[in-house]
Amino acid sequence: MRYERTDLMIGTVQEGLQALVEGRHGAPFSILGRHQYGDFTVVRALLPGASSVDVVEADTGRVLTRLETIHEGGLFAGAIGSTTNYLFRINWPDSVQETEDPYSFGMLLGELDLHLVSQGTHYDLGRTLGAIPMEIDGIQGVRFCLWAPNARRVSVVGDFNSWDGRRHPMRLRPSAGVWEIFIPRLTHGERYKFELIDANGNLLPQKADPVARASEAAPSTASIVAPSKPFRWSDEDWMRTHRAERALEGAISVYEVHLGSWLRIAEEANRPLDWVEFSQRLVPYVQDLGFTHIELLPIMEHPFGGSWGYQPLGLFAPTGRYGLPDDFAYFVDRCHAAGIGVILDWVPAHFPTDVWGLARFDGTALYEHEDPREGFHKDWNTLIYNLGRNEVKGFLIASALEWLEHYHVDGLRVDAVASMLYRDYSRNEGEWIPNAYGGRENLEAVEFFKHLNSIIHHRCPHAFTAAEESTAWPGVTTRPEDGGLGFDFKWNMGWMHDTLHYMQEDPVHRKYHHAAMTFGMIYAYSEHFMLPLSHDEVVHGKGSLFAKMPGDHWQRLANLRAYYGFMWGHPGKKLIFMGCELAQESEWNHDGSVHWDLLDDPAHAGIQRLIRDLNRLYAQEPAIQFSDLHAAGFEWAVADDAENSVYGMLRSSPDRSSLMLVMSNLTPVPRYGYRVGVPTEGRWQAVLNTDAAIYGGANLGQTEVWAERQPSNGKEYSVLLTLPPLATVFLRHKD
Incomplete structure (x- = not known):
């Protein structure tokens, strides 16, 4: 084919060529690739640093032409037959590369x-x-x-x-x-x-x-670039049979984990485990302790380990700290094989300002708000997603579905919900912009949560969502069609703060704070609650749960055992942070490891055994499960004995065939001959006593008692109990 050098420039202008070689041209396909001009076909390629470029026939490998250099910036061009499928054979200074032309392909997205x-x-x-x-x-x-x-x-x-x-x-x-x-x-x-x-x-x-x-x-x-080939799952039965609405009615006991500090290998530069090792060590550990779910602090890719994952930038990528994405899928698969659900902490509230991340992504406030009164969290030095933008809402919802659908995750705990619901969250007057009606409510966030939860419940019937929401926002766990936000659970932050405050008091003063332990039942059925003793309570100078308890070493452990018993006896799903199950004495250090050596001490090993037995009792007893969400299954047996710091809870199954009396004595004084009214006569067996010797206690208390026809506490029948000091006892009606 005969052509002049100028023929290779057809359809271009010098300014466009200069912009292209300088990397400023916004429409490279208009110049590069194959272009037909009448009977004349031109191929152009921009390959800075190449010494020469041959066009090769794709089927035969025959050289069709050598492209001419038409700009010293690395722009090559030549003429070929209009219907020829071709490759480039590129001669670099140190190698030869053969490849198809990226600019020969048409539109990619529909x-x-x-x-x-x-x-x-x-x-x-x-x-x-x-x-x-x-x-x-x-x-x-x-x-x-x-x-x-x-x-x-x-x-x-x-x-x-x-x-x-x-x-x-x-x-x-x-x-x-x-x-x-x-x-x-x-x-x-x-x-x-x-x-x-x-x-x-x-x-x-x-x-x-x-x-x-x-x-x-x-x-x-x-x-x-991640593989497109799907992971080979073996959890088909789990995904087919597990439905969130059924799971909500049963026992849910969650072990919250920060993977980087659960267990480190001291002999290997103190490294954390990887996903395969977690499958081999964490999964059987959680299974043995009887937890129904593992909740992971955010494992989405994040730049700063000290954020514990709560400042993520890769909302679709499992962090590379513990292995490949398929390794994470393997971990979820192994959890399901062990009968354990997986919950991920997920952060749609904000993102860090790292320049290589989402901040001013295309030179504008694309993912965030332009105005810092809407778009900047001064507490966390992070940027706030603009939920008024369709593409941003879609980005976040697609992220949630990525974990639930493609990784078979069973639940998302949504972080910092309160910060999203209120425009004036942690802001002084003049530092925030009211909504369209002049209010403080973030209407875009409300719509987002309703949409998010509706989509999840429609597409992912196996999954549930939980809100970390620390205010009294109404209807957090009410269905969107009934005016709520649509979450399945809300973390009960009020219960956690009230009860921990009470337990930190010296027992001699607890009678003055008696209502702190009962107040939660005033609103217990206004939402579907989860009772959390989370990582936030054992870090940043707050001390461990063990350290919060008053008294000497034995009393601290006894207080903690009694508190765990009260928590498992109280309506609401359960969650504790790693290390709490063995009464770790120091607060959590994200650069360290759980203090597993404490298990050499029988008293600390007893706490771990107590958690195991509480979980197993919870899993077996319809009475405890039903009244988690249904007021008909709960009543106070003793609520007003402030002088003795005694509490009693009666829990029952729907047909009252399963009855459980939970008694807590939160002073170091044994209570002998303590009469409690019960709803029926017959034998009541002590099925768990936190003062048992196997847990490190003094082994005080009865193994069973008989209800007699003597009225007490408004009941026709009553039992006479010996209440151990600093202990909670579970008694099951046996007849």
């Missing part, structure tokens, strides 16, 4: 995908945006897509192109503000980021992929 992205209703973003290995026209490669509507130019950079933003500029799909490119012959495992130029022509710091499904372990920050 119009429906683009429409759903812009509407915020594309709930499979992890398989639409980001980096997806796939085959196009028989060619293997990776499709990259990014939402950045205000950028002038976006490129993919990585090891495969020497992190050179000139090499792979992307195509803009303006209807959704999405950029796309297919890079042939790449595969999973490649490191990459995006390089953006903002609307004013400023080069931004290279950005990690917001929907990356894998990331480098901190402190490195690159995204990693």
Whole structure:
């Protein structure tokens, strides 16, 4: 084919070519790739640093032409036959590369995908945006897509192109503000980021992929192309048979874990375990203790370990600290095989300001609010998601579904809900903007939670959601169609603060604070509550639960045993943080490990055994389970004995075939001949006594008592009890 050098410039202008080679051109597909001009076909390639480029026939390997250098910045061009499928054979100074032309591929995303992205209703973003290995026209490669509507130019950079933003500029799909490119012959495992130029022509710091499904372990920050091949699950029975609405009615006892400090290997530079090791050690441990669920502090990728994961930037990627994404899936699979559900802490409230993250992603406040009165958390030095933007809401909901659908996670505990619901959260007058009606309620957050929970319950019937909400916001666990936010559970922060405050009092003063232990029942059935003794209560100078208890070493342990008994006897699902099950004496250190050596002390091992037995009793007793959520299953047996600091709870199953009397004596004084009214005659057997010797107690108390027809506490029958000091006793009606 005869052509002049000027023929290779058809359809271009010098300014456009200069912008292209300088990495400033926003429409690279208009110049690069194959272009037909009448009977004349031109191929152009931008390959800075290449010494020469041959166009090779794809089927035969025959060299069709050697491209001419038409700009010293690395722009090559030549003419070929219009119907020829071709490859590039690129001669680099130290190697030869053969690959298809990324600019020979047509549009990648369909119009429906683009429409759903812009509407915020594309709930499979992890398989639409980001980096997806796939085959196009028989060619293997990776499709990259990014939402950045205000950028002038976006490129993919990585090891495969020497992190050179000139090499792979992307195509803009303006209807959704999405950029796309297919890079042939790449595969999973490649490191990459995006390089953006903002609307004013400023080069931004290279950005990690917001929907990356894998990331480098901190402190490195690159995204990693994750495999598209699905994990081979073996939990089909679990996913088919477990339904959230049934689970809510049963026993839910949660072991909360910060993976990095559960167990470290001292002999190997004090490293934490990886996902496979957690499957081998954490899962059987939790199973043996009888917990129904493991709750993980956020395992989404986060830059700063000291945030414990609560400042995440990779909402679609399991952190690389503990292994690969498939390793995390294996961990979930092993939990399910052991009969244990998995809950993840999830943070849609805010994100850190790291320049390679979401902050001013395309040069504008894309994910956050522009006005710091709406978009900046001064307490945490983080940015607040703009829930008034469709794409941002869709991004967050898609993240939630990624964990529930693709990783088979059983629940999400949503962090910092109160900070999202109130526009004036932790702000002084003049530091916040009222809503459209002049109020402090964040109406966009309310709508977001309703939408989030409705979508989850529709698409993921196996999963539930829990809100960490510390105020009296009404209807947190009411269905959206009935005006609520739609969560399944709310953490009962009030119960936790009241009861811990009471337990920290010297027993001689507890009678003056008696109502702190009963107040929670005034509102116990206004929501579906979970009773949390979480990581927040054993860190930052607060001391451990053991350290909060008054008295000498024995009394502290006895107080803690009695408190755990009261907690398991009280309506509400249960949650404790790792280390609490063995009465760790010092507060949690995220750089350390649980003090497993305490188990060499029989008294601390007794606390662990108590937690195991409380969980097993909870799992076996319909009376305790039913009244978690239903007021008909609970009544106070003793609520007003402040002088003796004694509490009694009666719990029953729906048909009252299962009856449980839970008695707590929260002074170090034994109570002999203590009469308590009960609803029926017959034998009452002590099935658990926190003062038992096997738990480290003094072994005081009866094994069984008989109810006699003597009225007490408004009941026709009563029992005469010996209440051990600083102890809780569970008595089951046996007849």
